[in-house]
Amino acid sequence: xxxxxxxxxxxxxxxxxxxxxxxxxxxxxxxxxxxxxxxxxxxxxxxxxxxxxxxxxxxxxxxxxxxxxxxxxxxxxxxxxxxxxxxxxxxxxxxxxxxxxxxxxxxxxxxxxxxxxxxxxxxxxxxxxxxxxxxxxxxxxxxxxxxxxxxxxxxxxxxxxxxxxxxxxxxxxxxxxxxxxxxxxxxxxxxxxxxxxxxxxxxxxxxxxxxxxxxxxxxxxxxxxxxxxxxxxxxxxxxxxxxxxxxxxxxxxxxxxxxxxxxxxxxxxxxxxxxxxxxxxxxxxxxxxxxxxxxxxxxxxxxxxxxxxxxxxxxxxxxxxxxxxxxxxxxxxxxxxxxxxxxxxxxxxxxxxxxxxxxxxxxxxxxxxxxxxxxxxxxxxxxxxxxxxxxxxxxxxxxxxxxxxxxxxxxxxxxxxxxxxxxxxxxxxxxxxxxxxxxxxxxxxxxxxxxxxxxxxxxxxxxxxxxxxxx
Ligand SMILES: Cc1ncc(COP(=O)(O)O)c(C=O)c1O
Ligand SMILES: N[C@@H](CCOP(=O)(O)O)C(=O)O
Numbered sequence: 001x002x003x004x005x006x007x008x009x010x011x012x013x014x015x016x017x018x019x020x021x022x023x024x025x026x027x028x029x030x031x032x033x034x035x036x037x038x039x040x041x042x043x044x045x046x047x048x049x050x051x052x053x054x055x056x057x058x059x060x061x062x063x064x065x066x067x068x069x070x071x072x073x074x075x076x077x078x079x080x081x082x083x084x085x086x087x088x089x090x091x092x093x094x095x096x097x098x099x100x101x102x103x104x105x106x107x108x109x110x111x112x113x114x115x116x117x118x119x120x121x122x123x124x125x126x127x128x129x130x131x132x133x134x135x136x137x138x139x140x141x142x143x144x145x146x147x148x149x150x151x152x153x154x155x156x157x158x159x160x161x162x163x164x165x166x167x168x169x170x171x172x173x174x175x176x177x178x179x180x181x182x183x184x185x186x187x188x189x190x191x192x193x194x195x196x197x198x199x200x201x202x203x204x205x206x207x208x209x210x211x212x213x214x215x216x217x218x219x220x221x222x223x224x225x226x227x228x229x230x231x232x233x234x235x236x237x238x239x240x241x242x243x244x245x246x247x248x249x250x251x252x253x254x255x256x257x258x259x260x261x262x263x264x265x266x267x268x269x270x271x272x273x274x275x276x277x278x279x280x281x282x283x284x285x286x287x288x289x290x291x292x293x294x295x296x297x298x299x300x301x302x303x304x305x306x307x308x309x310x311x312x313x314x315x316x317x318x319x320x321x322x323x324x325x326x327x328x329x330x331x332x333x334x335x336x337x338x339x340x341x342x343x344x345x346x347x348x349x350x351x352x353x354x355x356x357x358x359x360x361x362x363x364x365x366x367x368x369x370x371x372x373x374x375x376x377x378x379x380x381x382x383x384x385x386x387x388x389x390x391x392x393x394x395x396x397x398x399x400x401x402x403x404x405x406x407x408x409x410x411x412x413x414x415x416x417x418x419x420x421x422x423x424x425x426x427x428x429x430x431x432x433x434x435x436x437x438x439x440x441x442x443x444x445x446x447x448x449x450x451x452x453x454x455x456x457x458x459x460x461x462x463x464x465x466x467x468x469x470x471x
Contacts, residue, residue, distance in 0.1 A: 001062055003030040003229060006326040007340065008333015016066040016126045019119075019230045020139065022223025023210040026337065029323050030229045035273035036061035043249040043275055046240065051088035052076040054244075055118075055237045058274070062233050067125070075125065079117040082107055084438055089114065089238040091245055091411070094383045098399060099411045100392070101242045101255075108181050109417035109439065110312075111264065112152035115226075115234035120156030122230055123222070127162045138162040139222040140467040142209050144202035146260065146312045147174035148416060150192070151181035153224035158187040165224070166191045166463050168202040171451060173311055177420045177435065177442065184445035191466060197454030198305040200317045203261075205456050215460055219467050226263030227319050235267035236274070238413075243276055246409045256282040256399035256412045258391040259291055260313035262320035264413060265363075269324060272362060279408045283365040284398035286310045286373070291318055295365040298356045301348035309370060309424040310390040312416070317347075325351070328358035366398035373397065377428035387418040387425050387433045 003018035004010075007028030013021060018030040038046075046054055055076040060069055067075070080088045085105040092100040106113025127137050141163060143153055150167040157163045167182060171194035183192050195202055206225065209215050226232055243253040255278065257265040265283055272278040285292045286308045294300035302316040326336045329352055343349040351359070368376070376393035379400075380386050388396065395412040404410050418425045418433035426432040435442065452458045 001032050001036070001065060004033050004333070005030060006322050006333060007337040009337065014065045015063045019122055019228065020126055020137070020220070020222060022221070022228045023207060025211070027207065027211055027340070028333070028337070029227055029319070031323055031326065032062060032229075035270065037273065037275045039275065040249045043240070043244070047244045051237070051241060052080045054241055055080065055234070058237045058240055059233055071125075075118065075121045079121055082117055083113075084436065089241055091242055092384070092386060094380065097404070097406055097408075097410055098396070099242075099246070099409055100386070100388070100396075100414050101238060101411050102414045103238060104414060104417040106152070107155045107438065108148070108151040109420055109436070110148035110152060111235070111413065111415040112148045113155070114238060115231040116149070116152040116156040116224060118234040119224060119228065119230050120160065123157065123163060124160055135471050136162065137220060138468050138471055139164075140219040140463065141165040141222045141224050142168075142206050142463060143224045144168045144199060144206045145174070145182070146170065146199040146314055147178035148312050149225060151178060154182055154185050154190050157224075158185050158190050160189065164189045164191065164467050166193060166467070168193045168195050168205065168459065170194075170198050170202060171196055173198070173307055173314065175311065175421050177422075180442050180445065180447065181439070183447040183449040184442065186446065186448055192449040193459065193462065194449055194451045195454045195459065199315055200302070200305060201454050203317065203319065205459050208456055209460060209463070212460065215464065218464065218469050220470050225319070226261055232263055232267045232270065232320070235264055236270045239268050239271035239278070240276055242411050243278070246411070249275070249277055252277040252279040252408055254278070254280040254282065254402070254404045254408050254410045256284055256395045256402065256410060258310070258313060258395040258413065258415050259283045259285055260315035260318065262291060262318040262324065264415065266320045266323055269362065278362065280402065280404060281363050282398045282402050283363055284395045285365070285367050286313050286394055287367065287369055288314050288316050289367040290316050291321065292365040292367040294321065294351060295359055295363050298351040300343070300351060309421065310373065310394055313391055313394065324359065325355050328355045330354070364402060366401055368394040368397040374424075374428040376400070377425060381429045381431070387429060387431060388414060389416040389418040389421050390424045391415045
């Protein structure tokens with residue numbers, strides 16, 4: 001399997017190359033040249049597999065040019081061995097139709113761990129392979145976070161040889177738990193930067209660095225955000241895990257996905273392409289609703305970001321939407337590059353008919369405001385005694401409003417542990433969720449974080465002064 005850019009003007013790469021490259025050199029995102037798929041019988045055979053084995057089966061077609069099946073299983077076993085629940089991503093039932101897929105049993109309490117524990121191991125694996133002249137490579141990871149990617153990526157690479165990580169977060173716009181999970185990791189290869197601005201500003205700076213030759217000529221810039229294909233590949237697995245438990249491939253399942261950068265729900269789209277019978281993918285947003293507007297009426301135009309109690313979804317430019325638009329528009333890289341150039345200059349874009357109609361076949365969408373989010377937190381607590389976080393609540397609100405046929409199970413992805421956002425959960429229910437013991441003495445640890453203006457040159461200079469140059 002090789003990987004091509006959505007903008008059609010970058011070299012095709014194998015899995016190892018795409019993983020280390022992160023973003024394509026033409027500014028596009030790497031996608032597999034074609035979607036591998038499983039037959040109904042092959043999917044049925046996966047029922048009951050332990051998570052690490054299921055992950056190996058699902059990922060193998062994507063990585064086979066770079067990893068053997070045996071090595072892949074060693075990596076999935078190591079990655080998912082660190083999860084606090086034996087099922088890795090357990091399902092909980094609310095009522096006869098509504099289910100919750102708990103994705104927060106990893107080390108940093110959010111769904112990002114599922115992919116980033118794997119990505120950390122993949123980086124280590126590929127960077128340890130010698131070049132033709134016997135030297136090895138290093139990587140300067142530059143990432144943007146609205147709270148969860150940062151801590152999960154830092155946990156996955158802290159202290160690893162050959163990797164420096166520079167993580168940008170919007171100052172004052174992540175929860176205290178999220179910030180501390182990043183800033184209390186004092187390993188010398190970890191650099192936290194709080195910038196003045198929004199997550200979108202941070203993400204734009206990261207993408208710009210990949211195309212800044214002054215930086216790329218000196219450093220091997222790498223990505224941990226979901227612009228990196230390997231992130232999404234690892235997230236496909238839990239759609240299979242959940243659907244198999246609910247009767248797939250003999251019964252379709254719908255998923256409701258709290259959405260910001262469109263990575264998690266795009267992984268669901270990939271699962272459908274691979275043959276998993278998905279009835280509907282419900283894209284749930286908070287009031288930062290660019291994706292809801294795009295799917296409902298074709299209007300992909302970025303407004304100003306409004307801070308909410310679900311800060312990780314305070315996003316108005318959704319990187320991975322480009323992957324979907326590319327796939328739905330006949331995979332025409334030239335057209336995609338023109339469409340994205342238009343968006344980058346005007347911050348607005350109209351979907352083509354093919355994109356609108358293609359998306360409507362599988363996706364629907366909903367937007368939840370603060371009141372609807374709080375109501376969903378309360379509903380979950382009353383229905384099951386379960387405390388859910390504000391992001392998950394937005395998904396649950398959309399799941400219950402979607403009008404899916406009663407015979408189809410609807411699974412809401414629980415993307416973060418409620419204790420990451422204790423204030424909002426307590427306001428809604430009167431109960432304050434406790435941090436699990438595995439995060440330890442988070443509030444007693446020393447913090448280290450630089451503060452920079454929301455200015456690309458300042459960030460680039462900061463990185464250049466501290467990163468390890470290419471070997
Ligand atoms: C807790 C939480 N829920 C949902 C999302 C949205 O996921 P995605 O950006 O993949 O759409 C994020 C961040 O991305 C998150 O951290
Ligand atoms: N919500 C995310 C934003 C970054 O998204 P990513 O999936 O592209 O890494 C976060 O928590 O940082």
